[in-house]
Amino acid sequence: MGLDSRHTPPSRWGTLFLLTFPPLSWAGNAIVGRLAAGHVPPITLNFIRWVIAGAILACFAGRSLLAHRGALQRHAVMLWVLGALSIASYNALQYLALKTSTPINVTLIGASTPLFLLVLGATVFKEPVKPWHVAGALLCLIGVGFVLLRGEPARLAQLDFVAGDLFMLAATIAWSGYTWLLRKHRPDLPLPAFMLAQILTGLVVSVPFVGWELGVAQESIRWSWRVAAILAYVGTVPSLLAYFSWDRAIARAGAQLPVFFITLTPVFAALLSTLLLSEWPHWYHGVGLVAIGMGILLAQKR
Template structure:
């Protein structure tokens, strides 16, 4: 009998679903964020997403928050940093990116996370880098660069990138910092309590930026059935359901295998973009994805 975590059994199929659901929902988040352009301003969309997610999570997390109140106060500064980098920065920058870039581009750039993780780890956390890590990161860099220049290498000299692509690069850098901070200094708190605390911190920090977007910048929410559907989706599927599915998938399959499933996000985004937006992927998307997947494989292999 096979000992693989995704062997052909009922438990294996459940594990496979748990592994595939997060990248599918994150690809859907990119599509919905793109559809939200013009209906909900990007920073406001991120604020409402996590405000609603936090409210939904409150009944499940509140007893744990009260039980661990002392630890939450002791780690307040760290939790604030985690909330800023993940909830307030990464997600808001992603929605900003989707106002001018495509879901395929955004998810492909996000798939280059190993490159940014390596750079942040070496620069700020003195994490050693092996030759495999460096080779994999360089392959990821080639893939991302190919997507950024749309397959036209002449653009490298002009640095003529779409603003959304640069926003997504900043988002990926922020998530890399969050990942290392969580890995090196994670507070000893239950998952649901830590997630809830990060959501609260990120929502509070986002308030002045939302006020600027809706007040000074003059953007507004266009309320409609579409808007309500967008908010319902982003507050539940990519926020809460995908997060807990990912946690269970890692518990069942280990830490290595899920990394490869994350690379399905651009593929899912390409399929959903074609079906829902009529945006067909271009040849350079395939080249970029192949380089990124190859880079992750090289960096992860033992």
């Protein structure tokens, strides 16, 4: 079906698109995720999201998955780990964080991903850390922080860490670990089959937590056309399309550079808010964008 572009010669513009599309779609995911608050429980939202994505992908990758049974058995442990870190953990923890934490706290913690990537790479994967990687990560953090603090550093003193902040911290660490494992130990499977295997393992890991949320916590879904539209979006764009782009971006650019592009997510969120919510950007958004751009350029220095 042309979904696996592993043997396509990479182009600079194609790689730039693959690096940019995920943060753009995840910015949209943040907006609809906020719209879902109070209508769909967070862990259940994540579970339904991947059920939809898995059902769609199975139409294209089901036969490929069966044809690679041998590879699935050889890489079973890694597939379970990758599915748990990505499908079952990151977005579920992010949705859960927004129940008790503020968006500014959650986004600031998520913006620290480049630093966690550097730490995990150096400590776990023995990856050398260059000075420009550290400088690029700090510039990205400064840019994102400037946007989120609205150009007023004094707002930093008003931040309070609550349970949701710890959930987002766990999500950030999980995503950093997933990115490194994807770069270092990616199973030799065609991309559609690999993605479907991750979804299936992640859903299995998620089942007990969904059962707890709907049963013990007694939360429920308030069905409406708005909820249906939200589920349709999160089950396709930020799930299938963004994850395919993320996998290809890491294959082309390595594990470090793509994570720096995640720091563009708040910038895209501001632009989407202007278009969809009539919230116009301010001068500090421009300053933050410049800092983030400089950080990305510095991080990719060879």
